[in-house]
Every structure is written in C-alpha cells, then in structure tokens.
Amino acid sequence: xxxxxxxxxxxxxxxxxxxxxxxxxxxxxxxxxxxxxxxxxxxxxxxxxxxxxxxxxxxxxxxxxxxxxxxxxxxxxxxxxxxxxxxxxxxxxxxxxxxxxxxxxxxxxxxxxxxxxxxxxxxxxxxxxxxxxxxxxxxxxxxxxxxxxxxxxxxxxxxxxxxxxxxxxxxxxxxxxxxxxxxxxxxxxxxxxxxxxxxxxxxxxxxxxxxxxxxxxxxxxxxxxxxxxxxxxxxxx
Numbered sequence: 438x439x440x441x442x443x444x445x446x447x448x449x450x451x452x453x454x455x456x457x458x459x460x461x462x463x464x465x466x467x468x469x470x471x472x473x474x475x476x477x478x479x480x481x482x483x484x485x486x487x488x489x490x491x492x493x494x495x496x497x498x499x500x501x502x503x504x505x506x507x508x509x510x511x512x513x514x515x516x517x518x519x520x521x522x523x524x525x526x527x528x529x530x531x532x533x534x535x536x537x538x539x540x541x542x543x544x545x546x547x548x549x550x551x552x553x554x555x556x557x558x559x560x561x562x563x564x565x566x567x568x569x570x571x572x573x574x575x576x577x578x579x580x581x582x583x584x585x586x587x588x589x590x591x592x593x594x595x596x597x598x599x600x601x602x603x604x605x606x607x608x609x610x611x612x613x614x615x616x617x618x619x620x621x622x623x624x625x626x627x628x629x630x631x632x633x634x635x636x637x638x639x640x641x642x643x644x645x646x647x648x649x650x651x652x653x654x655x656x657x658x659x660x661x662x663x664x665x666x667x668x669x670x671x672x673x674x
Contacts, residue, residue: 439467440647445521447471447513449504450531452479454599457486458635459528459642464492466643471498471517473509474531504531526646535605590645590653595661596623597633628663 446463450456452474460472464487472487474480477499484497498520502509517524535541536549596602603614615632624630641660644650659665 439465440643441526442467444468444525445471445517445523446526446528446646447473447517447524448528448530449473449513451483452476453483454601455594455597455635455638455642456528456530457483459530459639461487461490462636462639462643463526464497465490468526469496469498469521471500471513471520473500473502473504473513475501475503477501528642528646533601537604589655590650591657592642592645593657593659593661594638594641595633595659595664596627597635597638599635626664626667627661628667631662633660633662 441463444463444467446460446468448456448460448463448470451460451472456472456474460470460483463470470487470492472480472483480499480501484494484499487497488494498517500509500513500516502512504510504513514524533550536546539546539549598615598619600611602618603609603611606614619632623632638660641658645653645658
C-alpha cells in the first residue's frame, strides 16, 4: 500500500528535473497524478517513466501548456477535477531563472521570472494563495506546496542536478557540465560539498505533503545542504 493511494496530485513543471522525479515518486506511491509543461515530448517521456515504475497509464493525466497563462492554469484544474473529481495536493514546481537570449540582468528577464515563478499558477476559485518564488541572487526556484485540508508550505530547494544549470551550454554533455559546476563551485559554498539529486528533493516534497507532516503549514522548509547558513561574499545568507 502506497503513502498516497487514491490521492490526486498536480505537479507543475514536470517534464524534467525535480518536477519529473517528484511526479514519478507520487505515482510509485499510488497517487493519481496530473503532469504539465510546455514540451509534449518530454511530458510523454515522464508519463512513460511513471508507468515503468508501476503506475497505471489511466492514473496519469498529461496537460500541455504554459502556467504563465491564466487559461492554462484554469484548464489544469478543470481537467484534473473532471477526471478525478478533486485535487488533494498541488506541487507548484514550475520555475525559471533566465529568459532565453535576453540579458539576465535586464528588467525583461526580471518580469519574465516573476510572471512564472510568482504568478504562474493562480486559477480562479482554487484555494487562497498558490504561488512560487525565486531567490534571484542564487537563481534557485522555490516550490509552493498545497495539500488538503488546505495548508501551504514554501519549499526552496538548494542547488540540484537538473538541466536548469546546463541550458546555457546546450551542445555539451549535461552530466559533465553539472560535474564541473559541482567541482568548481558548489563544493566550495555548500557544506555538504555537492548538489542534491532530484530524488532527494522529491523525497522532501513527498514528506511535506504526507500525513507525517500533518502539523507543518504556513512556513518555509529549506533543503539546501546547509548553503543558507553560510555568509557569502555577496552578503547573502
């Protein structure tokens, strides 16, 4: 019997990285999962992996779209409820750190990041506050978790081995780029001397939305290998 048997979960940004790993883990634990993102091919790959890990294909709903658009957010909720009659858990994971081909220090990039990370999921009539945030100084996105009965937890993950750190070098091996980043930078600023895996972050998300965390709400749980306890040269804690 899985920890989330019969639960209905939405995971945004689930075509890769933390979102993909988390969707797979919910599926392994018996949940009905709605996955969403802009890339249909990668979403189908996520669904295939969920089925490979034991999920029934009928327990996975694929909704293609950009949560930056209000229509997409509302459709995501409507289609999930139409299929399973309710929503128990929302993992608002979708986030970005830069706008492609735009100066990362520009106001255009700032507006783009906030339109997705802060305003990206606000369907009408669904809970009260549903948002995610971004710490611009560290380029780390933050999940916002909602579970039923209504409770919300902000979850800023630390540096994690995902493609968000390799998109600026698209023609190089992703694993090699991440290893270089970890060896040359992360090992010097993170007390645990390494990046997290998507699965480690996913385990924390599952815990926070499980009955084991029934008295945790309205707070921020940081899972970053100790990074935030160090004072950086920039003055950031």
